Amino acid sequence: MTSLSNYLIVSAILFMIGAGGVMFRKNVIVIFMCIELMLNAVNLTLIAFSQFLGDQQGQILVFFVMTVAAAEAAVGLAIVISIYRNRETVDIDQLNLLKG
Amino acid sequence: MNEVVFWILASGAIISALLMVTRKSVVPSALMLIVTFCFLAALYLTLNAQFLAVVQVAVYAGAIMVLVVFVIMLLNIRNERFSLTGNWKTIIGVLGVVGILAQMIAVFMMASEKLPKQLDAKAIELGTVESIGMKLYTSYAFPFEMASIILIAAAVGAIVLAKKKLS
Numbered sequence: 001m002t003s004l005s006n007y008l009i010v011s012a013i014l015f016m017i018g019a020g021g022v023m024f025r026k027n028v029i030v031i032f033m034c035i036e037l038m039l040n041a042v043n044l045t046l047i048a049f050s051q052f053l054g055d056q057q058g059q060i061l062v063f064f065v066m067t068v069a070a071a072e073a074a075v076g077l078a079i080v081i082s083i084y085r086n087r088e089t090v091d092i093d094q095l096n097l098l099k100g
Numbered sequence: 101m102n103e104v105v106f107w108i109l110a111s112g113a114i115i116s117a118l119l120m121v122t123r124k125s126v127v128p129s130a131l132m133l134i135v136t137f138c139f140l141a142a143l144y145l146t147l148n149a150q151f152l153a154v155v156q157v158a159v160y161a162g163a164i165m166v167l168v169v170f171v172i173m174l175l176n177i178r179n180e181r182f183s184l185t186g187n188w189k190t191i192i193g194v195l196g197v198v199g200i201l202a203q204m205i206a207v208f209m210m211a212s213e214k215l216p217k218q219l220d221a222k223a224i225e226l227g228t229v230e231s232i233g234m235k236l237y238t239s240y241a242f243p244f245e246m247a248s249i250i251l252i253a254a255a256v257g258a259i260v261l262a263k264k265k266l267s
Contacts, residue, residue, distance in 0.1 A: 002106040002146070005212035010110040010143070012204040014117055014136075020197045021121040024190060029126055029172060033133050036164065037117055040140055043152075051147045051227065054220030059232060060240055062152055066159050067247040071254030073164045077171045078261035084175050085264075 007048035015041035028080050028090040032073075039069050106146055113139035124179045126172050130165060137161040148219060149227035 014037060021034030043062045050058025084090055113136050120132035137160045144153040225231055236244050 002103055003212060003217045004215040005208045006106065006110070007143075007147070008208045008215075009205050010114065012201060012208065013114055016197050016201040016204075017114070017117045017121055019200075020193070023193045023197070025121070027126060027177065029168065029175075029177070030121075030129055033130060033168060034121065036160070037120070037133065037136065040137065040156075040160070043156075044140060044143060047144055047147055047149050047152060051149060051219050051223040052216045054222045054226065056226045056231065056235055059149060059152055059227065060235055063155070063232070063236070064243060064247060066155060067250065070159060070164060071250050073167055074254045074258040075261065077167055078258035080171060081174070081262045090175065090177060 004048055004052045008045060011041045011044040026092050028092055031092065032076055036069065039065060109139055109142045109146065113143065126177050130169050130172060134161050134165050148223045151227060151229045151232050
């Protein structure tokens with residue numbers, strides 16, 4: 001039987017892959033997808049704890065995280081479209097209007 | 101047997117996530133993310149969370165990624181250029197990521213003695229549609245309705261943001 005720490009390690013690896021992608025990629029859409037990957041890694045942690053400790057609240061929380069992720073995807077992609085319409089680019093290095 | 105299935109699914113998820121981050125073009129990157137989501141859904145099944153596995157495939161691999169691929173096709177995106185050996189900032193970033201990852205794995209390894217070794221006895225019934233639906237419509241009825249309001253607000257906000265001209 002697989003123990004809880006194995007699931008936690010897989011989740012940590014996926015989370016750090018997502019965090020590395022957010023740091024190193026330049027494309028806004030890829031950064032967005034990396035954030036989705038990080039959300040999924042956290043979901044895996046919540047479900048693993050929920051099933052190993054026999055408490056259902058973790059799975060309810062994952063359900064709400066998925067709802068918020070769907071809302072975030074819709075709004076985030078709309079923002080990407082309007083950025084592209086104004087600037088003709090999705091390169092994060094050229095979107096430096098707020099850079100001090 | 102169970103252990104073998106777990107490690108196959110876990111390495112599949114990790115490899116496809118790595119491929120997702122390292123592809124230069126956006127469309128293969130999105131396809132690799134769909135593969136990762138499917139592997140994660142299979143991992144949820146090994147945890148007896150059937151409902152969330154189905155929702156993962158339907159909402160993430162289905163709806164959200166279709167939206168992402170749709171936006172990619174809509175915009176004209178050139179291949180980006182990025183490297184992990186560029187300036188000192190990226191080197192520090194790589195060291196930070198690897199360091200935090202090593203720290204987390206070390207903590208989980210050390211704690212593995214105290215963490216439970218197998219699924220809870222009630223785990224099979226906790227993950228079904230029936231029990232989660234029962235919880236959602238009784239104790240969590242108010243947050244459930246709030247979630248629908250969030251979705252409505254997000255849909256309206258997305259339409260307003262992506263509209264051609266704000267008048």
